[in-house]
Amino acid sequence: xxxxxxxxxxxxxxxxxxxxxxxxxxxxxxxxxxxxxxxxxxxxxxxxxxxxxxxxxxxxxxxxxxxxxxxxxxxxxxxxxxxxxxxxxxxxxxxxxxxxxxxxxxxxxxxxxxxxxxxxxxxxxxxxxxxxxxxxxxxxxxxxxxxxxxxxxxxxxxxxxxxxxxxxxxxxxxxxxxxxxxxxxxxxxxxxxxxxxxxxxxxxxxxxxxxxxxxxxxxxxxxxxxxxxxxxxxxxxxxxxxxxxxxxxxxxxxxxxxxxxxxxxxxxxxxxxxxxxxxxxxxxxxxxxxxx
Amino acid sequence: xxxxxxxxxxxxxxxxxxxxxxxxxxxxxxxxxxxxxxxxxxxxxxxxxxxxxxxxxxxxxxxxxxxxxxxxxxxxxxxxxxxxxxxxxxxxxxxxxxxxxxxxxxxxxxx
Numbered sequence: 001x002x003x004x005x006x007x008x009x010x011x012x013x014x015x016x017x018x019x020x021x022x023x024x025x026x027x028x029x030x031x032x033x034x035x036x037x038x039x040x041x042x043x044x045x046x047x048x049x050x051x052x053x054x055x056x057x058x059x060x061x062x063x064x065x066x067x068x069x070x071x072x073x074x075x076x077x078x079x080x081x082x083x084x085x086x087x088x089x090x091x092x093x094x095x096x097x098x099x100x101x102x103x104x105x106x107x108x109x110x111x112x113x114x115x116x117x118x119x120x121x122x123x124x125x126x127x128x129x130x131x132x133x134x135x136x137x138x139x140x141x142x143x144x145x146x147x148x149x150x151x152x153x154x155x156x157x158x159x160x161x162x163x164x165x166x167x168x169x170x171x172x173x174x175x176x177x178x179x180x181x182x183x184x185x186x187x188x189x190x191x192x193x194x195x196x197x198x199x200x201x202x203x204x205x206x207x208x209x210x211x212x213x214x215x216x217x218x219x220x221x222x223x224x225x226x227x228x229x230x231x232x233x234x235x236x237x238x239x240x241x242x243x244x245x246x247x248x249x250x251x252x253x254x255x256x257x258x259x260x261x262x263x264x265x266x267x268x269x270x271x272x273x274x275x276x277x278x279x280x281x282x283x284x285x286x287x288x289x290x291x292x
Numbered sequence: 293x294x295x296x297x298x299x300x301x302x303x304x305x306x307x308x309x310x311x312x313x314x315x316x317x318x319x320x321x322x323x324x325x326x327x328x329x330x331x332x333x334x335x336x337x338x339x340x341x342x343x344x345x346x347x348x349x350x351x352x353x354x355x356x357x358x359x360x361x362x363x364x365x366x367x368x369x370x371x372x373x374x375x376x377x378x379x380x381x382x383x384x385x386x387x388x389x390x391x392x393x394x395x396x397x398x399x400x401x402x403x
Contacts, residue, residue: 047383075304080311084351085311092303104310105307106306106309110310110314112314112343113314115342116318116343117314117316118318119339124319136312144344148340191399192395192399195366195390195394198351201351202348202370203373204344204347205344206386210381217340221342223345224342241349242346246335249339249342
């Protein structure tokens with residue numbers, strides 16, 4: 001989805017076509033590296049801006065239609081920041097008070113975040129004060145960008161991921177507020193607009209599919225989920241699907257665990273290598289290679 | 293709404309807390325000070341692809357093949373998105389095109 005470039009491989013030498021002076025000093029021009037990070041992050045988030053404006057608006061509109069005050073959708077966007085769970089919470093708020101069920105449902109619906117975290121352990125290393133926010137704001141779309149984008153070598157990795165997280169989060173909050181305030185004024189029917197969510201994920205899926213030679217992990221994700229959806233039904237398939245995926249990945253590991261060669265040029269860079277190659281990113285360049 | 297104000301606030305707080313747990317637990321289990329096991333690092337490489345697949349299925353979970361419009365508008369819109377995306381590789385175009393087509397289908401054709 002995010003015009004992933006291979007700059008990382010080709011522009012590591014100072015001769016690159018970069019606006020920055022060649023071979024930036026590790027700590028001397030931190031503001032320039034931060035600005036470069038923003039310039040790299042902003043275009044990648046623009047599709048999300050459009051998607052979240054649609055989606056946030058439809059969510060705010062739904063909350064308005066169900067009779068909730070303005071602060072409900074906005075504070076849920078601010079504190080929960082997990083689109084699907086916020087839609088689920090609308091129904092929770094309209095049924096009988098049951099905090100334990102709400103808590104368990106939140107964990108089950110969002111169990112996929114556990115897998116996002118496992119995917120980002122390496123990339124979030126040495127992020128210092130930025131790390132808690134990067135984790136807090138890691139929604140599906142932010143995860144998709146931060147896990148797949150190749151960050152230009154003259155941009156600060158931490159700031160890049162922070163800008164992606166910040167921008168996406170505020171697109172969502174802004175869209176939600178806007179939807180509540182003006183969504184009802186639209187002169188046409190918005191029936192079916194919820195399909196934008198499916199479209200967004202399908203397009204991310206297609207981009208990953210086309211950017212990667214091996215399709216087994218993607219196929220496992222689709223087939224395990226579809227099978228569990230058929231067997232367990234819409235409300236109970238998430239946990240069995242995640243467990244089934246874990247089992248399949250464990251069983252198929254001998255065939256899938258040699259992905260390193262693909263990933264150094266693919267959409268997902270191996271965290272260790274990138275971090276080691278770009279020690280200049282960190283204020284204290286003293287972090288050693290991560291032992292990959 | 294049947295809940296009182298504090299019940300609604302408590303529900304939102306509890307949902308936010310549960311959501312945050314799912315985001316933070318991996319980083320609490322595998323802090324930077326120690327290297328995650330090899331298997332966990334392997335999962336970190338294959339999971340991103342699988343998770344997108346899961347998200348596609350998840351967003352379609354309430355579509356019924358047996359009743360209503362039998363998932364036909366969804367199928368048409370998804371095929372259109374695939375065709376658009378393979379053709380133009382423009383994310384915004386694919387999303388907007390597919391969504392608008394779907395809205396037209398459910399509002400005008402499959403009513």
